Amino acid sequence: MKNMKKEKVYKKPAFWFFSIPPVGWYGVFMLMPLIMLWAFSFGSTNEQFQVVLTWTTKNYLTAFQPIYLKILLKTILFSALATAICLVIGFFVALYISFSSPQWKPFWLILVILPFWTNLLIRVFGVSTMLSNSGMINKLLEFFWNKIKILEEVLGWQILSGDYFEPYDMLYNYGAVVAGMVYVSLPFMILPIYSSLDKLDISYLEASLDLGASHTRTIFKIMIPMIMPGIGFGIFLTFIPSLSTFLIPDMLGGPNAQMIANVIQRQFGAGSNWPLGAALSFILMYITFAFFFGHMLYGARRDKR
Amino acid sequence: MKKTSNYSRRKFIATTGITAAALTIGSKFSAFGAESKRINFMNWDTYIGPNTFNDFKKALGVTVKLDLFANNDELFGKLQNGNPGYDVIVPSHDMVQKMTSLNMLVPLNYDKIPNSKNIFKKFQDAEFDPGRKHSITYMWGTIGIGYNKRKVKGTPDSWKFLYDSPLYANRISLIGEARDLIALGLKYLGYSANSTNLKHLAEVEKLLIAQKKHIKSFHSDNGQDLLLANEIDLVQEYSGDISQIMAEDKKFDYLVPKEGSTVWQDNLAIPKGAPNLENAHKFINFLLDAKIGRDIADEIRYATPNEAAYKLMDDKYRNDPTIYPPDNILKRCETLKFHGLKMSQKYDEILTRIKAA
Numbered sequence: 123m124k125n126m127k128k129e130k131v132y133k134k135p136a137f138w139f140f141s142i143p144p145v146g147w148y149g150v151f152m153l154m155p156l157i158m159l160w161a162f163s164f165g166s167t168n169e170q171f172q173v174v175l176t177w178t179t180k181n182y183l184t185a186f187q188p189i190y191l192k193i194l195l196k197t198i199l200f201s202a203l204a205t206a207i208c209l210v211i212g213f214f215v216a217l218y219i220s221f222s223s224p225q226w227k228p229f230w231l232i233l234v235i236l237p238f239w240t241n242l243l244i245r246v247f248g249v250s251t252m253l254s255n256s257g258m259i260n261k262l263l264e265f266f267w268n269k270i271k272i273l274e275e276v277l278g279w280q281i282l283s284g285d286y287f288e289p290y291d292m293l294y295n296y297g298a299v300v301a302g303m304v305y306v307s308l309p310f311m312i313l314p315i316y317s318s319l320d321k322l323d324i325s326y327l328e329a330s331l332d333l334g335a336s337h338t339r340t341i342f343k344i345m346i347p348m349i350m351p352g353i354g355f356g357i358f359l360t361f362i363p364s365l366s367t368f369l370i371p372d373m374l375g376g377p378n379a380q381m382i383a384n385v386i387q388r389q390f391g392a393g394s395n396w397p398l399g400a401a402l403s404f405i406l407m408y409i410t411f412a413f414f415f416g417h418m419l420y421g422a423r424r425d426k427r
Numbered sequence: 428m429k430k431t432s433n434y435s436r437r438k439f440i441a442t443t444g445i446t447a448a449a450l451t452i453g454s455k456f457s458a459f460g461a462e463s464k465r466i467n468f469m470n471w472d473t474y475i476g477p478n479t480f481n482d483f484k485k486a487l488g489v490t491v492k493l494d495l496f497a498n499n500d501e502l503f504g505k506l507q508n509g510n511p512g513y514d515v516i517v518p519s520h521d522m523v524q525k526m527t528s529l530n531m532l533v534p535l536n537y538d539k540i541p542n543s544k545n546i547f548k549k550f551q552d553a554e555f556d557p558g559r560k561h562s563i564t565y566m567w568g569t570i571g572i573g574y575n576k577r578k579v580k581g582t583p584d585s586w587k588f589l590y591d592s593p594l595y596a597n598r599i600s601l602i603g604e605a606r607d608l609i610a611l612g613l614k615y616l617g618y619s620a621n622s623t624n625l626k627h628l629a630e631v632e633k634l635l636i637a638q639k640k641h642i643k644s645f646h647s648d649n650g651q652d653l654l655l656a657n658e659i660d661l662v663q664e665y666s667g668d669i670s671q672i673m674a675e676d677k678k679f680d681y682l683v684p685k686e687g688s689t690v691w692q693d694n695l696a697i698p699k700g701a702p703n704l705e706n707a708h709k710f711i712n713f714l715l716d717a718k719i720g721r722d723i724a725d726e727i728r729y730a731t732p733n734e735a736a737y738k739l740m741d742d743k744y745r746n747d748p749t750i751y752p753p754d755n756i757l758k759r760c761e762t763l764k765f766h767g768l769k770m771s772q773k774y775d776e777i778l779t780r781i782k783a784a
Binding site for chain 1: 498500501503504507525529597604605606639642643644645647656657658767768771772774775776778779780781782783
């Protein structure tokens, strides 16, 4: 069995028996909708609000108008920013977990996975209640504010202006959107980096330290290059879903928070323009493919070295 | 709705099985009068009396299975490619017009709806459904300004405070639905809410782009929550949503601005392909009953078009200006019309540009 060549497997009937149902399922439920969406992107909506396939390219021409490109660019920038923040936080969290004692590791990992037990909508709603004017953070600030105010009276100093605590506006702006994206994506950054770190042979790090390298140098020259596949995968898993988020800008964003997915979502609803929505989706998908391809090329180059 | 929690899990599976069978078989054999003892009702959330379904079951032995939809586009999407088995739906005014124009609604048989005489005369005809051939008004209301009395000086009786003024900068939120947002901008500028004049629409766009820096958010029909959470002091919202928080906290109030607003109507209708036509008519007739109508209005606090039910309501409801705005203001309100595909797309393009500016 051990030496059996991979190609030979194809000759076994059992292989076909067990692989056709799942592959078929995947084909029907994953590829068919995509193909239909792709066809829609070359269609037009008639007065009956139905999509007819006319093989027109006007949807793509519309999608390449500056306004949509600007929104697309904004989406990419925000996703990149959220990914970068995730990378910094995620790296250190993963580092902490992988170096914590074995009996604590499962506990930390469960904490990381815990948010997945609830629906995305509920999680984003949770963020919004935390950041709101009557939310936990403002309540905490108010508590300290009042304590300082009492102290002021006792000491006769003037530190804070105003008689009442004015809550800080934290919701409905770009900051809240990025915070929401980071919160939702963070586990996808932590887990792959953690799994790379976990497999990393500690003796490499010990050798580096023994030979006189500083801790910083060991992290940047030895550890990071060795866990690069995990980091790459983490960036991949964080950046791509961020591109297509519409819930977070909708729930946490201000009047400017319009990502490309919000525009796409509206085309399938009130905007009544499925073909444009489909064309925009495919442009987003091509960008994703480009990113994926870049990632693969990078991986191939790294493997050669 | 909480109603479904009365079912046990087994019963639920059994009933869904029956529904599936009823949906397939029922539609084929309804010609023989073999209707199932249940109907499928698709309604907005929290939009029915607490005991309405039980009362209906007691009265006629027919079970109501409730499904919810969150907005008209969702309702349209569910029925666009054929009716999956709904008997009674509750589309808003312009959606009735859209669905009628696309031949998606069954003409109502008024012989089977004797309670339709209970409806106020002014709702017995409508521009969006001439002669009320396809729909009967279920509830109606306005869009206005909900506000926090403690934070707002005087009464914010103009759309100006939301559309054209830095006075409440960063303390205001507007509706995020393109059509309503634009229609009320048109009202503020003195045009008809139904204007399709591109120049008028461009003026609204310019107005909102200039005002945007003072707007905290375009909300997705959760304006009352923003008000409750003290995020904002003024919000453009549906009357009933604000009534609900006014009942919780006296510091909130609601008014329809002096420029007028839009009056919306949600309507009972039967979609094409409804498997239980007979029971659908019975159910509509039942909802229009005076006492049943009173129970519903009492629970959901929207304006009832049912004169007989209205007479049974207490003075508190009947004199509530949130539910029934003063006549001189109501006169300046319009009901939105459906303007076809091109305009639907146009409204959305305007919203995209406003948000991207």
